[in-house]
Amino acid sequence: MRRQNAAGWLLHDVKNRGVTAWLLFAALTIFYILIYGYRGGAMEPIANVFHGLMGTTSSSPDQWAKTLIFFLPENLVDRWTLYGFLYSVAVCTGGGWVIWKYRHNRYQIVRTSVVIFVQVAFGFSIPHILKFFQQPDYYFSYFWPLKFEYFQPSYIASHPGWLVFYTFAGSLVLVPVMTVLFGKRWYCSWVCGCGGLANTFGEPWRHLSTKSSWSWKFEKVSIHTVLALSVVTTAMWIVPSLPGVNLVEGTTAYAVITWVRSAYALVVVTVLCGMAGTALYPIGGTRVWCRFACPMAAMIGLMQKFGRYRIRVKRDMCISCGMCSKYCEMGIDVRAYAQANFSFTRASCVGCGLCAEVCPRGVLRLENVSRKDPQELNMTALVDESWKGQHSSVGSRT
């Protein structure tokens, strides 16, 4: 039952797909159309509908950015600076609130602090500092397959060696090693900007993810499809610039390659990742992109299945209350595992730790299983029933 006062109504309405939630969804969608509707972009015609109503043009957002971010040199500032700035502000304020809300939980404090730091430093400041010194604006917190342009031969040829080294070492060594050791959470809920926004600004809507078994089936198909498409698209970027390959404009091969590249950029990168992922917060929950479409999440999710990370379930202690499932942003029915005494690793789990936080019986624990785990039970103790009759539990118990 919601609280009785006006604030209670608003809070319930905006968090539970009420009128205000739909209004917020509409506002976010328009915001994204304006941001992505730049001159020459695929979104421009739709953006121009709104610009027509406002008497502005598709280049106006760059001007707004220069006005609002007056404290940075004008040549550094465009609409993406404004977006990055707003994004960072949302992560910082939402993150501050999340840290306060879960101040009794050190995992949440540490994780949220790191995610705020990564956004402010690697997601916003460092790329702009690099730009200021006329360096390439490299995002250190993104790896393949989120950033596959870094792997193009032409990009490699034109960038400093240490950046190229970071690109390869990051994607080929750091990502798999970290994922096997700690699960995909090290990235999805500690580093990634999308996850960072979801776990800070998006906190009020995390429970909206659907938990149906149908959505799980859909998720497995959709996310791995996108992963496959990202592999194909990466090849489309690399192959044409390999030595000996001479792609001529006007040929069918050329047309197919450019079409695939731009279709992926529009559908996956712009619409699904850039726009829908965030605009859908008030309607579909915070991790729609991460759960159904992110190729990085798909890839490290598969690695996670073979790694050490798991959610541990304490035997027989679950009361099936369902808070864990309700507050799982990835739509995992955690309760189904907990009430069956089943410690588990799901590919989609981003290790945000909220299931363990909201569990009123302390049943769940995120952990990296080590071979020296002191908590593994030995069977001798379990079959020793000599305690029986010593302090019998016969009697009334409530």
Added chain:
Amino acid sequence: MNIVIIGNGVAGITCAQVARQRDADARITVVSGETDYFFSRTALMYSYMDLMSRRDLEPMERSVYRKQRIDLVRDWVVDMDASASTVKLGSGSTLPYDKLVFAVGASPNMFPWKGADQIKDGKVHFVSMQDLDDCERLTKTSKQAVVVGGGLIGIELVECLLHHGVKTTFLIREPYYWPMALGREEADYVTEHMRHHGVDVRLEEEMTQIQVDAAGRVSGVVTNTGETLPCQMLGIAAGVKPNVERIKAFADAPELGRGIKVGPTLETNLPGVFACGDCAEIHYPGQERPLTELIWYSAKRQGALVGGNLFGDAAEYAPPLFFNSSKFFEVEYTTVGSVMDAPDNAPTLYRKLPGKYMSQRIVHDGERVIGFNMLGSRWNHEILERWIHERRSAEWVEKNLRSAQYDVEFGRAPLHKHDVQAMPLNKEWP
């Protein structure tokens, strides 16, 4: 085989699911007058506080019942005919059975307080879905509430009322909160924690009279100190008892005591008729006192046992080492083994972390550990159980306590910084 289960709580549904695993062809019918689908009673408070919707309380997708072919009937069972093997439903229809399971749960205790018979509205319990309906309806017109009964359901109801801005007084008859389970030291700081949240906690105060207004709505209660506490809602959370009232009216009924009397296999005196969960009163040969376990975990275990015994397993119910957990506002609680049934003045090792609502109590008998009461941090009861089974000494357990900690990563409670002290268990209840 035709199996009829009365009650769709955790005992009944667990029983139905185990029965289905045993026999793919049995006809399984679950009858409940309370709700269409099994829901988690323990999560009522989260729905009341808007943290979950009603639908979220259901532990399984509804399609599960169809897939497992468990027929759900929404009705009350009003009578049974043991010789014809039928039960009669409120709608007038009858259901034949080969095996019958009572999993009817428990209902709240109500005592003959002065004025209680005048109440037409304003009194709530917090056990059933209908109770939640009542609570939500009454909250809208209540500014003050009184909750009677110093146990788990009481503190949950208090937390919900406070969440909705209702000024709440918590009347606890005993000298400290929940003496059934907590030592004085723990109870004192749980009380402090409640007061910190704005609860008006009254220890050693009892309700002596209930006042109602002209319309019969509760308007106040008088306590044994003579004080009148105005309130528009009165929560009664003075424990629960096996739900046998309806069964008493049956033409044929299994033998009843405080609950439904069953033997160690959970079968009643009527062949093929079983009882499990809160309603079962288990009699063991040679033991004077029967066992009634009114908790979630036992209901689940007993339901599973009956699910097999329907098919002739004849497995006897032996309760494992006791464990339980709970949460008092933000303070988490884990108990294992003997604390409340330890002898009076049993030696314990006790550690309170200063400035925190966090403590550990290791109960022992001088030689070996027999129980644990842990508050404010998380513990793996499986390890604590093992130490009891292994007959570890209190000193050994204290030295190794760290390996049973279950706190979140980075958040391990800092035990090593504070010493334990020897302290006898203070049992101040009759």
